[in-house]
Amino acid sequence: xxxxxxxxxxxxxxxxxxxxxxxxxxxxxxxxxxxxxxxxxxxxxxxxxxxxxxxxxxxxxxxxxxxxxxxxxxxxxxxxxxxxxxxxxxxxxxxxxxxxxxxxxxxxxxxxxxxxxxxxxxxxxxxxxxxxxxxxxxxxxxxxxxxxxxxxxxxxxxxxxxxxxxxxxxxxxxxxxxxxxxxxxxxxxxxxxxxxxxxxxxxxxxxxxxxxxxxxxxxxxxxxxxxxxxxxxxxxxxxxxxxxx
Numbered sequence: 001x002x003x004x005x006x007x008x009x010x011x012x013x014x015x016x017x018x019x020x021x022x023x024x025x026x027x028x029x030x031x032x033x034x035x036x037x038x039x040x041x042x043x044x045x046x047x048x049x050x051x052x053x054x055x056x057x058x059x060x061x062x063x064x065x066x067x068x069x070x071x072x073x074x075x076x077x078x079x080x081x082x083x084x085x086x087x088x089x090x091x092x093x094x095x096x097x098x099x100x101x102x103x104x105x106x107x108x109x110x111x112x113x114x115x116x117x118x119x120x121x122x123x124x125x126x127x128x129x130x131x132x133x134x135x136x137x138x139x140x141x142x143x144x145x146x147x148x149x150x151x152x153x154x155x156x157x158x159x160x161x162x163x164x165x166x167x168x169x170x171x172x173x174x175x176x177x178x179x180x181x182x183x184x185x186x187x188x189x190x191x192x193x194x195x196x197x198x199x200x201x202x203x204x205x206x207x208x209x210x211x212x213x214x215x216x217x218x219x220x221x222x223x224x225x226x227x228x229x230x231x232x233x234x235x236x237x238x239x240x241x242x243x244x245x
Contacts, residue, residue: 002060002069018068025072034079043086048098048109051083055116062120084125087113091128097136099161101153101213106136107160108216114167130168137165141180149197154212158182159220166227174227178234187233191240218245 001017058080061073098106110129117126143158166174186193197210221242225235
């Protein structure tokens with residue numbers, strides 16, 4: 001909703017969006033959110049998926065010069081600070097990446113968190129996330145892409161990992177890493193090298209996750225292509241598969 005306000009200011013929904021968000025984004029409400037988040041036993045609450053999206057929301061507000069969005073950004077700041085502190089305390093204890101295709105996946109969350117850290121200028125948080133990302137994934141090779149998707153995925157474990165790595169490498173270094181990690185990408189521009197997920201019962205809340213895996217795959221494929229050096233022969237196939245998904 002906040003992105004619509006910044007990217008589509010002439011949307012017919014703008015007034016309704018502002019009124020609705022104003023009901024949620026109050027100091028009283030967020031004092032309650034902060035108290036809940038900091039209560040004993042909740043150190044892992046919404047970690048990492050929900051808190052990553054919260055930080056992305058903050059980043060969206062942070063980038064706006066709209067007075068109302070700037071005021072909301074300040075209301076969200078105390079919970080933002082608590083989330084960053086907890087996450088920074090958690091990262092040194094995270095010994096392994098979480099390679100699931102659902103909420104606990106670390107690659108997708110780290111990508112959103114790095115984008116947030118760069119947007120707000122938190123270089124220490126960005127450095128910590130970058131170092132953890134490289135320690136987890138720099139030596140990964142030959143990902144088993146053909147094993148995707150599992151029955152309830154909405155995130156690709158392997159494409160999201162590549163989309164994360166493109167954030168922390170130079171184009172040339174990323175291109176070399178991608179060759180070792182994802183050798184399946186063709187150089188002939190074809191689009192049928194990765195089959196989209198199929199949903200047979202869209203009324204099932206878990207099975208319909210596969211609609212999400214197609215959308216998030218498209219997002220990741222586009223991100224991967226954007227980071228490769230100009231002229232890389234894999235770009236056309238990545239974008240063709242993105243469009244198919």
